[in-house]
Amino acid sequence: MAAYTQTPSLGLEETWQKLHEGIDGIMNHLEQGMTYTKYMELYTLIYNYCTSSRMQTGFSEPLGTNATNRGANLMGADLYNKLKDYLKAHLEGVRAEAANQNDEQLIMFYTKQWTRYTTASTLVHHIFRYLNRHWVKREIDEGHKQIYDIYTLSLVSWREHMFMGTESNVMAAVLHQIERQRNGETIDTGLIKKVVESFVSLGLDETDSTKSTLDVYSKHFQEPFVKATHEFYTKESEAFIGANSITEYMKKAETRLAEEENRVQTYLHLSTLKTLVKTCEEVLIKHHAGPMQEEFQVLLDQDKTEDLGRMYLLLNRLPDLEKLRVLFETHVRKQGTAAVEKVADSAASAQVGEDEDEEEAPAPPPKRGAKGGPAGRRLDVNHEVYVTSLLAVHTKYDELVKTAFKGDAGFVASLDRACREFVNRNAVCTTSSTKSPELLAKYCDQLLKKGNKQTDDADIDKQLDKVMTVFKYVEDKDVFQKFYSQQLAKRLVFHTSASEDAESNMIQKLKEACGYEYTSKLQRMFTDIGLSKDMESAFQTAMEKTHDKDELLDFSVLVLGTASWPLTAPKTEFNIPAELLKTYERFQGFYTQKHSGRKLTWLFHLxxxxxxxxxxxxxxxxxxxxxxxxxxxxxxxxxxxxxxxxxxxxxxxxxxxxxxxxxxxxxxxxxxxxxxxxxxxxxxxxxxxxxxxxxxxxxxxxxxxQGTKEAKQESDDTHKTLEEDRKLLIQAAIVRIMKTRKMLKHQNLMQEVMQQLHQRFKPQPADIKKCIGILLEKEYIERTEADKDMYNYVA
CATH class of the missing domain: 3.30.230.130 (Cullin; Chain C, Domain 2)
Incomplete structure (x- = not known):
């Protein structure tokens, strides 16, 4: 431990004279350094002066007063004020010298003096450590304002006697350097960084010397810097956009924004980032948003993905992109509609050609109906071409949303709305939205049949995922279900499925999309196939026990539940050939014996x-x-x-x-x-x-x-049964709602029915009204006497 020998204390003037010499050497000749001996000499001078009251007999203290502390308080104030006056005089001299500097020379001078001064002040602070620990601390604890530790005093002095007289000139020089950099010149960013650090360091909390603020930096650096930035980019952007294309301007704006963000990281305070970016966004983007939005359609038409991505990143900085989303939705809808128009035109031309061959006479060109397609005729569209055209449009713009618009939820929603529109209302659908789900089901049937183009289950699964993409947009999902179940039944009955795993995967995808009820019958069909195989095996075993092999035909049979399978009984009689009759009768007898209460309906047409x-x-x-x-x-x-x-x-x-x-x-x-x-x-x-x-x-x-005519007839019959099914579904929904509500107004009932059924199909108001009328006649519901617009549920 160090020990100090008490020496006779000097008076204030003698003490300060020796301290002044040492402090002046530190402030003006710091590069010469200071020996430890000199340091301890100065420290001891302060210590002896502050503690000298203990040896002075001229003081008379009241009883109970701590004479040592009291003396320190009195003597410390004199030294504090002497130092304060010295710093003022020293900095006024520095400021006078700074007045002769300009531009970059001024910045170099300012930063050099700041570095020297703060380094020297740190050493002086240590020399006055005893004063800091006792007198300064005491004054601060007693609530005296404008008393600081020695280092903070040095910063306050710089702010009052150097900074306030030079900051405007320094900032002008700094702004000039930044403008040079923006114009492509190379500058010393380290100098500006030191200026920024000095401005930040001068932000002192007047109420608490231990805390700092950004008030000085914000007022004297950030405000003029942001103002200059606004003026610079206003002038530059207006000149650039007047002489260049929008796409070139966007590249320029993108570069400038990146430069400013990098500028903050390089030599500005991070607190400036938000204000600076907001200012640049206002000048570079908001002020020119109109022309950029007008260019959006041109870029869409030209498939300029990179430029669209750049526009999105720029305009996404603004609070609202709705105008672009509306333009995008309209564009996608038009592209989808146009793609289907080509398919419809091709199908119409082919159909006219077929008719000419059949009639062997020339036919006039097809007349377009109100919604596309030959007027009064149903287009025979190839399902693969149709679905592929829908997928091509979706795939193209889905990729655009992911790439250019970064998967933005608003653009995803716009894409969904556009796809839903052209999938359900296009030239092929004509007056009904049921054509899309029918063709989609046929396309799915093609994928799942033997002999399809896919080589393995993984390829089929990828294609089925694409089917589900279109399925998501189909409004009449009950139509798809109807046709899909019929085609699945045929694949199972005729053993034409390419893969059981693929069939199961597709049903699982439908289940995830629409719920268990949507696929329950489809799953039961597979169960029936398994049970039927067991029954067929039992029949074969029974026949082999009672008949010679020569008497038996190679016979297989499927016994299917009427409730689960979309199969109808034949509409014609059929005389079974004698060669098949015995086998028919044997199985009929076998089944009747096994299930006496059931009836077999033979589907000979299948x-x-x-x-x-x-x-x-x-x-x-x-x-x-x-x-x-x-x-x-x-x-x-x-x-x-x-x-x-x-x-x-x-x-x-x-x-x-x-x-x-x-x-x-x-x-x-x-x-x-x-x-x-x-x-x-x-x-x-x-x-x-x-x-x-x-x-x-x-x-x-x-x-x-199956012949073409039979296929068309089957399709027409399916649509007819579909209409009946929908009536039953609407009636069931009305009954469910009324059973729960007991009493409901007409309009509310209509809305709830639409809400319940919208995932399967979009019921028409006229159909709902007809079903309400049917249920009124059947007395499931009744009108109230007081209000004819109100319905009661009849239990």
Missing amino acids: SRGELKTNHVKMQNKTSYVLTVTAYQIGVLMLYNNATSFTFSDLTGATGLSKEALGGALQQLLKSKLLVTAENTKHGPNGVYELNFDFKMKKIRVNLAQ
Whole structure:
């Protein structure tokens, strides 16, 4: 530990004279350094002076007074004031010297003097440590204002006697340097950083010397700097945008904003960032937002993704992007509508060409209907082309939203609204929004069938994800469900599914999108297939026990629940061929014995079988194997007994209606397995002969394909049943709502019905009113006597 020897204390003037010499050396010749001995000499002078009251007998203290502290208080004030006066005189001299400096020279002088002064002040602060610990602390504790520790006193003195007389000139020089940098010149940013640090250091809290504020920096640096920035960029941006394109201006604005943000990081105080950026955004973006917004449509038309991204990042700094989102939504809707128009025009041209071939006479060009497509005619659009065109538009602009608009939620919503519009209302949909879900279901059927273009389950799953993208925008999801369930039923019945896993994945996707109820019947269809396999196996085992193998046909059967499967009973009678009758009767008996309370309805129009041809050979090699419908089997088996039949002969023998027989004959005639006799045509008066010159490239020939007319008829029938289903759904919704509410006004009931059903389809107000009328007649609900616009639920 250090020990001090008490020496005789000096008076104030003698003490200060020695201190003045030492402090002046520190302030003006700091680079020469100070020895430890000199440091301790100055420290001891202050210590001895402040404690000298203990040896002075001239003081008379009241009883109980701490003489040591009291003396220190009195003597410390004199030294504090002497130092304060010295700092004032010293800084006035520095300020006078600064008056002769200009521009960069002034900044260099200011920063050099600031560095020297603060370093010297730190040393002086340590020399006066005893005064700080006792007299200064005592004064501050007693609440005396404008008393600071020695280092803070030095900063206050700089602010009052140096800074306040030079800050305007220093700031002018600093702003000039920053302007030079903005114009591309190289400057010494370290000098400006030191100026900023000095301004920040001078922010002292007058009420608490231990705290600091940014008041000096904000008022004397930030305010003039931001004002100069506003003026500079106002002038520059107006000149630049007048001489250059909007896209070039956006690049300039983007660069300038980055420069200013970097400027704050490099040599300004971080508190300036928010105000500076806001000012730049106002001048560079807000003032020119109009021309940029007008350019937005041009960039969309030209697919300028990079420029659109730059515009988004700039305009997104402003509070409102709604105008751009509206423009984007309108643009996407137009692009989607135009893409479908091309598909519709192509389909219309192809359809007119087909009609010309059929009629063998020229036809006028198709007349456009009010909403596209040949007037009064239903367009036969290729589902793959249609869905692909929808996906192409969505994919393009979805990528644009992700890339240029950074996945902005507002633009995502605009894209969704636009896609929902052109998916449901376009040239192919004409007067109804049910066409899109129908074509989407057919496209899905194509993906899930054997022989599709996809090579494995992963590829199929990717395509199904795209299907779900379009499905999300479809309003009439019940239409999709109707067609999808029919096509799934056919894939399961005819064993044409490409993959069970893919089928399950698709049902899971639909379940996630629409809920369990939407897919419950689809899942039960798979359950029925499993149960049916077990029953078929049991039947085969039973038959093998009681019959020789030669007596049994290669027979398989699917027993399906009526409630789960979208299959209808045939509308025609059918005389089962003798060759199949025994097997039919055996299974009928087996099932009745096993399930006495159930009834089997045979769907012969969906049944398939294989026949071998014996009347022709392929170069003496083998017979053709024909895949045919049950009705075609009924027709062809007749030709084992004769080679020619009239239409009426075939009708009588098979029991089929004229329509069903005509459909069965269509593929047989198209393949030329049967031919019409000379001078006859296909129809009620036709005569059908077995073609002994029948030839096909492949041994296995599928003649069980559905004809175009049958497919159209099936589609029309589906739409009709769909209308009935919707009526039942609306009625069920009304009953559910009224059962819960008990009493409800007409308009509120209409709104709640629409809300409940909007995820399946968009019910029309007229249809809801009709269903309300039906339920009034059935007395499920009733009007109140007091208010005819109010309904009561009838329990």
